[in-house]
Amino acid sequence: MAIHLTPVAFARxxxxxxxxxxxxxxxxxxxxxxxxxxxxxxxxxxxxxxxDTVFEQDGVRIFVDAESLALVDGTEIDFGKQGLSETFLFRNPNATAECGCGESFTTDETHR
Incomplete structure (x- = not known):
C-alpha cells in the first residue's frame, strides 16, 4: 500500500x-x-x-480515510498544468475508466 508524490507535487x-x-x-x-x-x-x-491510514514521504504525511483507501491505493499524485490551470494530477491504478472531461473515474465492481 502506498500513495506517492512526484517531485513537483511533493514540493507543492x-x-x-x-x-x-x-x-x-x-x-x-x-x-x-x-x-x-x-x-x-x-x-x-x-x-x-x-x-486514517498515514503515508509518509520524506517528512510529508498523506492522510487517507478508510473508505477512500481501496479506491486510491497505489496512486501517484503529480502537479502540473491542465489547460490554463495548475492542478494536482492523479495516476490511479484502480481507475478502470474516466469520464470524457476527466473529472471523475470508475473502478471495478469490487470497490463500489
Whole structure:
C-alpha cells in the first residue's frame, strides 16, 4: 500500500504545509461526483482521524480515510498544468475508466 508524490507535487505539498499553521500534511481521498462516480479530493489535513491510514514521504504525511483507501491505493499524485490551470494530477491504478472531461473515474465492481 502506498500513495506517492512526484517531485513537483511533493514540493507543492511541502510548501502548502509549511505555510499553513496547523497543517499536518495532505488529506487525499475520493468523493462521489461526476458522470463516472468518483472524484479525487485533496485538502490540507488539520487533524488525524481515527480511521486514517498515514503515508509518509520524506517528512510529508498523506492522510487517507478508510473508505477512500481501496479506491486510491497505489496512486501517484503529480502537479502540473491542465489547460490554463495548475492542478494536482492523479495516476490511479484502480481507475478502470474516466469520464470524457476527466473529472471523475470508475473502478471495478469490487470497490463500489
Amino acid at each position: 505539498v511541502q510548501r502548502f504545509v509549511e505555510q499553513t499553521p496547523g497543517a499536518l500534511g495532505l488529506r487525499f481521498g475520493v468523493t462521489r461526483t461526476g458522470c463516472s462516480g468518483w472524484g479525487h479530493t485533496t485538502d490540507l489535513a488539520r487533524e488525524q482521524r481515527e480511521d
